[in-house]
Amino acid sequence: MITIDGSEGEGGGQVLRYAAALSLLTGEPFTIENIRGGRAKPGLMRQHVTALEAACTIGDAKCSGLAVGSSSLSFQPGRVKPGNYNFAIGTAGSTSLVLQTVLMPLLLANGPSHLVIEGGTHAMAAPPFEFMQKALLPILSRMGPKVSIQLERHGFFPRGGGRIVVEIEPSALRSIECLERGAFMQGRVEAVLAGIPRDIAERELTAARKVLSEWPDDAFTIRQLPGEHGPGNALLVEAEFENITEVVSSFGKLGVPAEKLAKSAARSMAGYLALEAFAGPYLQDQLLLPFALAKGGAFTTVRQSEHTRTAAKLIERFTGIKFRFSDQGKRTKLVEIVG
CATH class of the missing domain: 3.30.1370 (Ribosomal Protein S8; Chain: A, domain 1)
Structure with missing residues (x-):
């Protein structure tokens, strides 16, 4: 039994998600205290409960202390079972983070899996759908397993309501080397809007252009979603190379100027491009x-x-x-x- 202090290191939900995945992969049970002890609001949130419920479901695991607000729990893994699963967070909690919890165990399972995850697809403090689709999953596919992911509906904070569908064909993982990203192919900046004024997106793109001034004008686009998908706003900055696509994102927040969030994302990308x-x-x-x-x-x-x-x-x-x-x-x- 491994005992973990959830306030150490990153001190957030990552500790919990990694521990659950590793427990299913190794068969080693664990207990964790001080869950999210490094956060302003410690304890389990709804998305963390869903992530652990998903781990229990695919791995026939037993988990005590699994409730919103809980600061400790114990996890006893079972045998990972591939299959068809549907996990609904019920809030704008991140679908990507729930997927990260179960992805590696299912990649090494003895059969294919089909996942539907409902919740937030574009929210702060979590990778957006495009990061999973374009940055992470292509690398995993190079290692042997085949993973495809589709976005059926966007989900923004605080409403949620997003839906992703994931298909997993498992395989043993082969080692690879990812040392060079190769030649730069193209850059893209997309402002995604739902239920908020278009001029917000226009201001974001104007600010991003000032930072990424070498990118052509047609690299900057607006995607207007149906109003019922919002309200919500995301800015996605992508740099496609021969061997990797980097995705940087920022999300609209009340009280934060559109220009500020756009500059932050664009500067992060500029920093990556400089290396x-x-x-x-x-x-x-x-x-x-x-x-x-x-x-x-x-x-x-x-x-x-x-x-x-x-x-x-x-x-x-x-x-x-x-x-x-x-x-x-x-x-x-x-x-x-x-x-």
Whole structure:
């Protein structure tokens, strides 16, 4: 039984999601105290409960203390079962984060799976649908499994109501090296709107153009969704290279000027473009678990994040597998499996 202090490291829901996935993969039970102890509102939120309920469902697991607001729980894994599953968060909680909890166990299951997850698809503090579709899942498919994902309906905070559909064809994971992102192909900036004035999107694109001034005018577009999908606003900044697509996002928030959120996303992308790393700051921790399960491989990335440090420590506790982070030029790291 592994005991985890949920306030250590990143101190948020990532600890819980990684622990559940690792428990299903290794058969090692765990207890966690001080859940989300590093957050202003600690304890389980609705999306965390759904993520653990999903883990219990696919893995025939038993979990005590699983309730909104709970600060501790115990998780006893069972055998992972592929199949058809539908998970509804009931709020704008992130569908991507629920998917991350069950994805790796189902990638190594003994049959295909079909998932429907309902909730938020574009909300703060979580990767949007496009990040999963264009940045993470293509890399996993290169490692052997086949994963496809569709967005059937957008879901913004606070309403939610989004819906994604995921098809998983499992396979053993083979090690790969992701050292170079290759030549730059194209950049895109898309302002997505639902139920709010169009001029907000126009202001966002104007601000983003000032930062990404070398990108052509036709790279900046507006996507107007039906009003009943909102209210909501997302800005998606994508850079497509030969070997990777980086996705940076920001989301509209009451009281925050459109120009400010657009500049933040565009500057993050400009920072990534200025380096030569393969994985950006949001992808790096997502690659650790599949690379560890493949028992090999390497990738280059930007400066180590707290999410990455936390994930690496959890993976080592459950599997014994360690990572080496070494300098690889200016502000670039090489991440390798070392044992």
